[in-house]
Amino acid sequence: MEIWLSSIVILVAVATAFFMAFDAWARMRWRRRRLAIDIERYTALADVLAKREAAIVESRLQSTSWKGFRKLRVTRRERETHDVASFYLRPHDGQPLPGFRPGQFLTFRFHHDADREPSVRCYSLSQAHAPVRDYRVTIKRLPPPDDAPEGTSHGEVSSYFHERVSEGSVVEVAPPSGHFTLDLSDGRPAVFIAGGIGITPFLSMLEHLHQHEPEREAWLFHGVKTRQDRIAVDQLQLWARRPSFHFVTCYSIGSGPENLGPFEAEGFVTTDILKRWLPSSNYEFYVCGPPAMMASVMTQLQDWKVPRTSIHYEAFTSESVQEVGAGTADLADAAPRQVSFRSAGKTLRWTPESGTILELAEAHGVFLPSGCRAGNCGTCAAPVLTGSFSALTQPEATVEEGSCLVCVSVPTEDIEFA
Numbered sequence: 074m075e076i077w078l079s080s081i082v083i084l085v086a087v088a089t090a091f092f093m094a095f096d097a098w099a100r101m102r103w104r105r106r107r108l109a110i111d112i113e114r115y116t117a118l119a120d121v122l123a124k125r126e127a128a129i130v131e132s133r134l135q136s137t138s139w140k141g142f143r144k145l146r147v148t149r150r151e152r153e154t155h156d157v158a159s160f161y162l163r164p165h166d167g168q169p170l171p172g173f174r175p176g177q178f179l180t181f182r183f184h185h186d187a188d189r190e191p192s193v194r195c196y197s198l199s200q201a202h203a204p205v206r207d208y209r210v211t212i213k214r215l216p217p218p219d220d221a222p223e224g225t226s227h228g229e230v231s232s233y234f235h236e237r238v239s240e241g242s243v244v245e246v247a248p249p250s251g252h253f254t255l256d257l258s259d260g261r262p263a264v265f266i267a268g269g270i271g272i273t274p275f276l277s278m279l280e281h282l283h284q285h286e287p288e289r290e291a292w293l294f295h296g297v298k299t300r301q302d303r304i305a306v307d308q309l310q311l312w313a314r315r316p317s318f319h320f321v322t323c324y325s326i327g328s329g330p331e332n333l334g335p336f337e338a339e340g341f342v343t344t345d346i347l348k349r350w351l352p353s354s355n356y357e358f359y360v361c362g363p364p365a366m367m368a369s370v371m372t373q374l375q376d377w378k379v380p381r382t383s384i385h386y387e388a389f390t391s392e393s394v395q396e397v398g399a400g401t402a403d404l405a406d407a408a409p410r411q412v413s414f415r416s417a418g419k420t421l422r423w424t425p426e427s428g429t430i431l432e433l434a435e436a437h438g439v440f441l442p443s444g445c446r447a448g449n450c451g452t453c454a455a456p457v458l459t460g461s462f463s464a465l466t467q468p469e470a471t472v473e474e475g476s477c478l479v480c481v482s483v484p485t486e487d488i489e490f491a
């Protein structure tokens with residue numbers, strides 16, 4: 074009897090323990106499911122809020138911007154390196170400046186003598202927007218190409234800035250524009266790959282991250298010739314105190330007598346260099362630099378299985394557009410086409426070797442207005458009478474229906490311009 078009784082007690086105790094454990098397990102499971110549902114709801118809500126905020130920012134940008142060119146005064150000029158300087162700009166009339174998205178650029182216009190068309194060039198905003206802050210652009214004085222004959226002049230507008238623009242100068246500027254911007258609505262880790270002065274849009278993006286998304290993982294790989302060519306090092310070092318941001322400098326000519334630091338490398342920026350630091354290719358990649366560097370990095374990223382939609386790039390020059398565009402369009406196999414310019418009374422033969430329609434025209438003495446030569450400023454928009462064309466890159470500038478940005482376009486059938 075005693076054995077029976079103690080067996081029943083043990084059985085009841087085991088059953089009670091079992092039911093209590095089951096109850097605790099069921100509650101824990103329910104709590105986990107609720108947590109998962111809550112996380113899903115909050116993520117969806119955060120997504121909606123981020124999109125709404127992006128829409129508000131966008132409409133605010135639209136409403137405060139200006140049309141055409143306006144005068145801005147240079148308030149400060151700072152030396153960055155032996156051939157790079159920053160220029161700070163403020164409205165002539167003292168009004169506050171409209172906001173912009175990190176990565177956007179300004180378009181400048183300079184007038185010459187009456188017999189010459191004005192020169193138009195784009196320069197990226199090299200700081201994030203802050204309400205009571207001047208705009209800043211950072212400009213490299215462009216040297217003549219390495220193979221140019223002795224005495225070839227430096228870049229026209231960049232030299233003008235370096236030699237003639239100082240505190241108090243007034244310049245003509247079109248509002249911030251451009252689509253090469255940091256995606257503010259998705260918090261994906263970002264990798265910025267810059268060659269030389271191509272770092273400027275990333276300075277704006279990185280400052281934005283530092284101020285508004287300090288947790289978001291970001292890497293900057295900056296290719297320069299030597300230590301003397303590094304830009305904004307103090308600023309980058311300050312931002313790199315955050316565990317979420319790192320920057321690696323790669324020296325193509327050499328790092329000099331100093332030993333390489335833990336975030337330095339010799340050579341060009343390549344995916345082999347990226348792999349030394351990045352655990353995978355699962356990032357959003359932003360690329361900006363000289364034509365050859367951009368073309369090779371973009372090919373290597375695609376070989377590393379980075380989806381094309383995760384690679385964003387900005388071309389500073391027409392060569393960059395063509396180097397990068399050549400990989401995406403079947404340009405080499407394109408058939409010859411006739412390109413007619415009615416006002417000039419000329420019909421020219423285009424082949425893939427002719428380059429863009431703008432280059433074809435210039436090579437045959439047909440003058441067409443141009444500015445950035447990279448699809449950004451809209452200066453070269455030409456009305457098309459008949460025929461069709463294709464752009465080598467997604468242009469930043471928007472043009473009227475029926476117009477062609479000749480600096481980035483090639484004909485896809487015989488084409489006639491007004």
Ligand SMILES: Cc1cc2nc3c(=O)[nH]c(=O)nc-3n(C[C@H](O)[C@H](O)[C@H](O)COP(=O)(O)OP(=O)(O)OC[C@H]3O[C@@H](n4cnc5c(N)ncnc54)[C@H](O)[C@@H]3O)c2cc1C
Nearest residue numbers: 194195196197212213216217227228229230231273389445
């Ligand atoms: C969206 C965008 C953003 C940009 N952001 C920046 C920026 O932040 N910072 C920056 O510094 N640049 C930037 N650029 C580049 C900038 O717009 C200019 O292209 C650059 O400053 C060169 O202009 P330039 O008038 O000085 O040179 P150009 O006179 O247009 O000359 C271009 C090249 O040709 C060479 N050249 C000139 N004359 C001759 C000749 N007779 N024979 C052979 N070669 C010759 C020049 O030396 C130079 O290498 C950006 C461009 C774009 C499209």
Ligand code: FES
Nearest residue numbers: 444446450451480
């Ligand atoms: S010259 Fe600027 S868009 Fe063509």
